[in-house]
Amino acid sequence: MADKEIELEFKDVWKQFSNSKTPTLAGMSFRVEKESIHVLLGHSGAGKSVTLKHILGLVTPDQGQIMVKGQDLGALGDVQITNLRKNFGMLFQNSALFDGLNIFDNVAFPLREHRKEMNDEELGRRVEDLLESVELRNVIQKMPAELSGGMRKRVGLARAIALGPSLLLFDEPTTGLDPETARVIDDLIVSTTRRLKATSLIISHDIHASLRIADFVSMIWEGRIIETASPTDFVKSQNPVIRQFLQSAGVIEAPSTGKL
């Protein structure tokens, strides 16, 4: 992993919120390789979403450094962070579509904001292409509330990739979806990442999907990374926390107690 270009890096990041007795992030360190799919795996409350918020610059660390595309987030001002975020695409847990806008306007939103040179015809074509790329048709005039959870996720993905981002972030992308739809979304994440030659960081607690789609899996435990490995090596890990996580998800068998 050391030889490849690094898109994102956490260096000993600490964060404790005023209403919490223990730090949410306690020395979080990991690297995400360029053009890879990297999954941050962990239980609820392990610090996954807080990690994501740090990357987005929505939360600042108490200590440590976060490097995105070689830039130290802590050294950037409001305007610079806003500009850096134009390279990000994010799919939120609940899609976060603008509920007052129809599907066309939702997907067109980042284009209207940042591609002002596009005329209406080009914009229309681009939105249709984006929706096509996530296998959605005939929904342009619908409102977000009229779509199923899986369809909203796909619209969210289309909007996230509208500007051709180099870093894609996914917050629990398949939570609340049926297994079949979740698989479709997982496949879309992989195909989109490869097609755009982007880097994807996925926050998840779905071990099965993570092992299927990730190039690297990092396990968060009590606010820090306890192991980063390829899926193949991850399931062979001897770390007791990871083994227990894998056992509880049925990925590996629980050791025999010796009793009949």
Add this chain to the structure above:
Amino acid sequence: MLKRIRSLGRFSLFVWNSLLWLFRRPLRWRLITDEMLFIGNESLFIVSLAAFFTGAVFAYQSWLAFVTVGTDSMVGATVSLALVREMAPVMAGLVVTGRAGAAMAAQIGNMRVTEQIDALEVMGISPLQYLVSPKLVAGTICLPLLTAIFGMVGNIGGYVVGVWICGVDEGIYISKLKYFMDPWDFYHGLIKAAFFGFLLTAIGCYQGYRAKNGAEGVGKAVNGAVVDAFIVILILDYFLSILVPTGVRVQ
């Protein structure tokens, strides 16, 4: 106490940053006009309705008091002065808070708890610039306009009740009104309204922006926006009444 000071500091910072974003590119004229339509145009009917009956009831109560001492000719001037200096900015402020301030808190609060504000940030769009700054401008411009309309319609209500129902002489009603009124009374109300418009918008946006914990949090934000704005308008009205010149003081 410390919590209140901290909260005031956060609010001030929020307003300051929103104002800074107002002058950064891209300038969002379209959003400002959209907000003006929402705050101003869509409040017109309810403000006019409130104004007519405020003027009417005030004229009636004034007439009841004045007629006992034979000074019912003062009804027009009293109604008009009270309306343009005090009642129009305060009542318009309260009505717009109930309608638009609450709606702003609900809209931004809902966007906050459903991560739509985070989505804006991730797209490299400042939510302060996109959601808050246009509302601040629109509120500051629209409330004085609504106040002017409130004053005008309120005076019509006062005239209808004073002249047509209570029987005050039309010529005396108008001449006393003209004699006692000064343009500075009108400006006094408009200046106050600009402050109220700015603050009720800032409070509504701030409460929504800080909403958390789902629908319950949005409800609290709306409640906070209305209660805080009501209190701020009433307290600030007293101090602005002292500080801003009126017709009498200018003369």
